[in-house]
Amino acid sequence: MTFRAFAIVAIMAFGSMPFVPASGRAADSSDAAVRAVLTDAVENFFRPGYRRVQDRAAAMGNAVEALCTEAGDERLQKTRAAFAEAVSAWSRMETVRFGPILHQNAAERLYFFPDRRGIGLRQVQGVLAKKDETATAADTLAAKSVALQGLGTLEFLLFGTGAEEMAANGDSFRCRFAEAVTARVEATAATVANEWSEPGGIANRFANPDSAYADFRTQEDSLRALLGTFTNGLELIADARIVPFLGGDENKARPKAAAWWRAGLTGDALAQNLGGLSELYDEAGMQRLLPTENSNLSSEIRFEFANAQRALSGIDQPLPKLAEDEKDRSPVAYLLIVTRSLRSLFAERFAGAIGLVAGFSSLDGD
Numbered sequence: 001m002t003f004r005a006f007a008i009v010a011i012m013a014f015g016s017m018p019f020v021p022a023s024g025r026a027a028d029s030s031d032a033a034v035r036a037v038l039t040d041a042v043e044n045f046f047r048p049g050y051r052r053v054q055d056r057a058a059a060m061g062n063a064v065e066a067l068c069t070e071a072g073d074e075r076l077q078k079t080r081a082a083f084a085e086a087v088s089a090w091s092r093m094e095t096v097r098f099g100p101i102l103h104q105n106a107a108e109r110l111y112f113f114p115d116r117r118g119i120g121l122r123q124v125q126g127v128l129a130k131k132d133e134t135a136t137a138a139d140t141l142a143a144k145s146v147a148l149q150g151l152g153t154l155e156f157l158l159f160g161t162g163a164e165e166m167a168a169n170g171d172s173f174r175c176r177f178a179e180a181v182t183a184r185v186e187a188t189a190a191t192v193a194n195e196w197s198e199p200g201g202i203a204n205r206f207a208n209p210d211s212a213y214a215d216f217r218t219q220e221d222s223l224r225a226l227l228g229t230f231t232n233g234l235e236l237i238a239d240a241r242i243v244p245f246l247g248g249d250e251n252k253a254r255p256k257a258a259a260w261w262r263a264g265l266t267g268d269a270l271a272q273n274l275g276g277l278s279e280l281y282d283e284a285g286m287q288r289l290l291p292t293e294n295s296n297l298s299s300e301i302r303f304e305f306a307n308a309q310r311a312l313s314g315i316d317q318p319l320p321k322l323a324e325d326e327k328d329r330s331p332v333a334y335l336l337i338v339t340r341s342l343r344s345l346f347a348e349r350f351a352g353a354i355g356l357v358a359g360f361s362s363l364d365g366d
Contacts, residue, residue: 031219033288033289034219034222034223034289035207035208035219036285036288037226037284037285037286037288037289038206038207038208038219038222038223038226038284039207040283040284040285041206041207041226041280041283041284042196042203042206042207044283044284045279045280045283045284046096046099046196046203047193047196047197047203049089049092049093049096049276050093050100050189050192050193050196051193051196051197052089052092052093053086053089053090053093053110053189053192053193054186054189054190054192054193055089056082056085056086056088056089056090057086057089057182057185057186057189057190058186059082059085059086060079060082060083060085060086060154060182060185060186061179061182061183061185061186062082063075063078063079063081063082063083064079064082064154064175064178064179064182065179065182066078066079067079067166067167067170067175067178068166068170068171068175068176068178068179069170070170071166071167071168071169071170071175072167073167075167076158076163076164076166076167079158079166080158080159080263083151083154083155083158083263084263084265084268086151086185087151087155087260087263087265087268087269087272088268088269088272089272090110090111090151091268091269091270091272091273091276092272092273092275092276092279093276094107094111094233094236094272094273094276095229095230095232095233095234095236095237095273095276095277096229096233097228097229097232097233097236098225098228098229099195099196099202099206099225100191100192100195100196100202101192103191103192103195105146106188106191106192108146108147108150109146109149109150109184109185109188110150110151110185110188110189111150111151111152112146112147112150112152112153113152113240113259114240114244114257114259115147115152119145119147120145120147120148120152120153121156123145123147123148124147124148124153124156124157127148127177128162128173128174128177131173133173135148135177135180136173136176136177136179136180137180138180138183138184138187141180141181141183141184142184142187148181149181149184149185149188150181150184150185150188151185153181154178154181154182154185155260155262155263156262157174157177157178157181158178158263159262159263160262162174166178202215206222206225207222209221209222220356223289223354223356224356226284226286227346227350227351227356229277229280230277230280230281230342230343230346230350231343231346231347233273233277234277234339234340234342234343234346235343236273237270237273237274237339238336238339238340238343241258241259241269241270241273242270242332242335242336242339243336244257244258245257245258245261245266245319245320245323246323246329246332246333246336247323253320253323253324253329255320255321255323255324256320258319258320258323261318261320264318266318266319266320267312267315267318267319270312270319270335271309271312271313274305274308274309274312274339275309277305277342278302278305278309281301281302281305282302286298286350289353289354290350290353290354291353291354294349294353297345297349297350297353300345301342301345301346301350304338304341304342304345305342307338308335308338308339308342311331311334311335311338312335314331315331315332319332
């Protein structure tokens, strides 16, 4: 199939829409079933997932500290491996866009992307050029732009122009800057993870909504946030992760518009994005919300998640590079189709089955 054919099919998927409650939920979505799903989502996915991000950030910080203490090519490679683990943990949770991750720009502090105007890159390069010592201490770095404080900055320091300096000189400005960045990443990740663990905090409000709460007054509020993780998350994967570097019939591929292209982690991160959503669906036991007549929908959802992972596992070269090849980029286009198909399954059929209807997406700015 040509890329044009893939694109035509992809266009059939509709735009982004989280959920607003219909006049009533389907009968099978009882209060007890909803409460069980929400509780399992918290205990089996949100809490352990964010704690994993914190743990991987801490391990990455230890690796950077070791590199700065004892420089060398081997240490640099170990640090890059620890960075990849942190990116993997973050990517698995990246599609969650409610709760503590939105407080004080935590998501942007962890990863400022997309950076369409290159603001973050210019800021990082400016710090390096000026050797701004205030960027080498976590407390003063915290007061600077969020674009300087996260994994994107660390990617440039470890993989971008001049990265070899870190292997050659552990006491370099670049290395001290990296230590401050990892401290900020760990601090932000810890704040988010801790908020999910607080008694009476976000986890309790989400799983046990009450009219006294400002954020989760009803079960519909919680379901809207949960389902929005899938619809908005799949939209993010399609439109903010795949489309920018894939291009199309009218636009050329732009490899450097891909997330994590310097580190060669574009495909790995996408696999974790999709794998995280698949895990959330299973660990929350969301099939329990479906009426009996819609029970086959879970099989379709799992089938499409499996299709996405098979598509990624069958690609043996960096996705941004593959997208440049006019003849061979159809696997990336197919991944886009599957992602949008998944979104349609959640936004149209799953939402309808449990008595929710779609509204406009916050990602559209509406």
